[in-house]
Every structure is written in C-alpha cells, then in structure tokens.
Amino acid sequence: MIDADRLDELLTRLRLTAIRDQLDSLLDEASRAQMTLREALLFLAEREVARRDTRRIQMGMKLARFPCVRTLEGFDFDAQPSIDPGQIRDLSSGRWIGHGQALLLLGPPGVGKTHLAVALGREAVDRGYTVLFTSAAALMAGLTKAHADGRLEEKLLQLSKPKLLIIDELGYLPLEPAAAHLFFQLVSRRYERASMLITSNRPVGEWGQVFGDAVAATAILDRLLHHSQVITIRGDSYRLRDKRRSGLLQKAAAPTPITSES
Ligand code: ADP
Ligand code: MG
Numbered sequence: 001m002i003d004a005d006r007l008d009e010l011l012t013r014l015r016l017t018a019i020r021d022q023l024d025s026l027l028d029e030a031s032r033a034q035m036t037l038r039e040a041l042l043f044l045a046e047r048e049v050a051r052r053d054t055r056r057i058q059m060g061m062k063l064a065r066f067p068c069v070r071t072l073e074g075f076d077f078d079a080q081p082s083i084d085p086g087q088i089r090d091l092s093s094g095r096w097i098g099h100g101q102a103l104l105l106l107g108p109p110g111v112g113k114t115h116l117a118v119a120l121g122r123e124a125v126d127r128g129y130t131v132l133f134t135s136a137a138a139l140m141a142g143l144t145k146a147h148a149d150g151r152l153e154e155k156l157l158q159l160s161k162p163k164l165l166i167i168d169e170l171g172y173l174p175l176e177p178a179a180a181h182l183f184f185q186l187v188s189r190r191y192e193r194a195s196m197l198i199t200s201n202r203p204v205g206e207w208g209q210v211f212g213d214a215v216a217a218t219a220i221l222d223r224l225l226h227h228s229q230v231i232t233i234r235g236d237s238y239r240l241r242d243k244r245r246s247g248l249l250q251k252a253a254a255p256t257p258i259t260s261e262s
Pocket of ligand 2 (some may be wrong): 110113114115168169199
C-alpha cells in the first residue's frame with residue numbers, strides 16, 4: 001500500500017507540482033499506454049517541464065508590461081514591402097539579444113513599429129529573455145523623477161536588469177537636455193551588456209534635435225549604433241489603409257524619406 005500523503009509531500013519538496021497535482025490522471029494515462037517505467041518517467045518529467053515553461057512565459061509577459069498583444073503571425077508582411085521578413089524571422093530567434101545588440105525601428109506613424117517591437121518582445125520572452133517595454137515619455141519621466149529624488153542609481157540599476165529594454169516612440173516629444181543626459185547614462189549602462197529596441201518616427205540624423213543636445217545625441221548614437229541593426233520602414237500608415245481604400249483619404253504622394261544608417 002502506497003502512502004499517498006507521503007508521496008504528495010515528497011513531490012512538493014521536490015517542487016514537482018505539475019506531477020503532484022495531476023498524479024492520478026497521469027498515472028492512468030501511463031498505464032493505459034502500457035509505458036515502461038522509463039517511458040513513464042520521461043512522460044512525467046515532460047509534463048513538469050511543460051508547465052514550468054508555461055508559467056515562466058506567463059510571468060515574463062506580465063513583467064514585460066506590453067501595452068497590447070501583437071504577434072509576428074499577425075503581421076502582414078505583404079502590406080509592408082520595405083521590411084525583409086527574413087530579417088525579422090532571424091531577429092525572432094533572439095540571438096541579437098544574447099549578444100547585447102541594439103535594434104532601431106524607424107519610420108513614420110502607423111507603419112507597424114510598435115507592432116513589431118511588441119511581437120519581437122514576446123518572441124524574446126518565449127525564448128527565456130527578460131523584457132521590459134516602456135514608452136520613451138514614461139522612461140524619461142521616470143529617470144527625471146528618480147534623479148530629482150536622489151534615487152537615480154537605483155533606477156538605472158532597475159532599468160539595466162532586463163535583457164531587452166524596449167523603448168517606444170522616441171522622438172515624438174523633444175526631450176529636455178537634462179533628460180538626454182540621463183538617457184545617455186542608461187545607454188552607457190546597458191551598452192554591450194544588454195539589448196535595447198528603440199522605435200522612432202525620426203531618422204537618427206535628427207536625433208540631435210530630439211535630444212535637444214547634439215553632443216549627447218552623438219554619444220548616445222555612438223553606443224547604440226556600434227552593434228546594431230537599423231530597420232527603416234517606409235510607406236503609408238496601416239491604420240489609415242481602410243480609410244484610403246474607401247476613398248476617404250488620398251494616398252500619400254510620396255512617403256517621407258528616412259535615412260538608414262547601420
Ligand atoms: P507605429 O508604431 O509605427 O506608429 P503601429 O505598430 O502602432 O504603428 O501600427 C498601427 C496599427 O496598425 C496597429 O494596430 C498595428 O497592429 C497595425 N499594423 C501596422 N502594420 C501592420 C502590418 N503590416 N500588418 C498587420 N497590422 C499592422
Ligand atoms: Mg507606435
């Protein structure tokens with residue numbers, strides 16, 4: 001006679017909670033399939049690992065604070081010929097994150113920058129990387145406040161932890177020169193150690209204006225572009241597509257030219 005309580009206790013101590021919680025049904029399944037002991041052990045171990053992976057991914061998605069759910073499967077590459085699907089597929093492997101590289105997604109509003117940033121962030125979480133998503137405005141406000149409160153070091157440490165920091169919408173609002181300097185400190189902290197994915201509607205040539213400080217912008221770009229990929233998306237807003245189709249809007253005469261540097 002097996003002492004069920006004892007087994008429960010041991011599985012708990014070993015933290016094999018998936019096996020513990022479904023023990024009866026798993027053992028039934030194993031015996032119905034006439035598994036050998038070795039096969040049954042493999043079957044149980046696989047269930048345990050599968051649940052841990054699921055939990056880890058759920059937790060990682062929560063910690064990443066994505067503003068919305070967007071996936072690569074949901075991205076219509078045909079609608080966006082300026083993007084190379086092969087390059088995005090390669091980025092989804094997360095190798096660039098392993099190497100601490102940077103990724104810049106540039107282009108006018110509505111062309112899918114945030115969509116791709118979130119989708120690549122989700123792929124990174126799936127692959128076990130820690131990710132944090134923030135808007136540039138919230139990031140700068142947080143840095144400025146931490147600085148004013150004498151907690152800058154703490155804040156920089158916190159922002160250095162995730163393997164991938166996604167900063168969305170850099171350049172929509174011009175930054176205070178003080179914020180540019182704080183941002184430079186963040187970039188230096190993460191440089192060559194952890195990745196950054198930045199989206200911006202401004203080409204890097206205009207980042208001097210964005211940061212309100214040409215020297216800071218040069219120093220920031222120097223580090224960001226050193227090991228980086230820059231993807232410049234062209235074309236019309238995907239948001240306005242349907243409206244354009246229905247004749248509500250004229251098709252834009254020519255997309256805004258954006259320079260690419262890498
Ligand atoms: P951006 O950040 O460049 O301003 P978004 O990524 O927010 O643009 O895209 C605007 C909306 O259009 C989002 O809902 C996004 O999911 C959708 N979208 C943009 N491009 C595509 C695309 N190629 N395929 C599918 N949805 C797209
Ligand atoms: Mg966006």
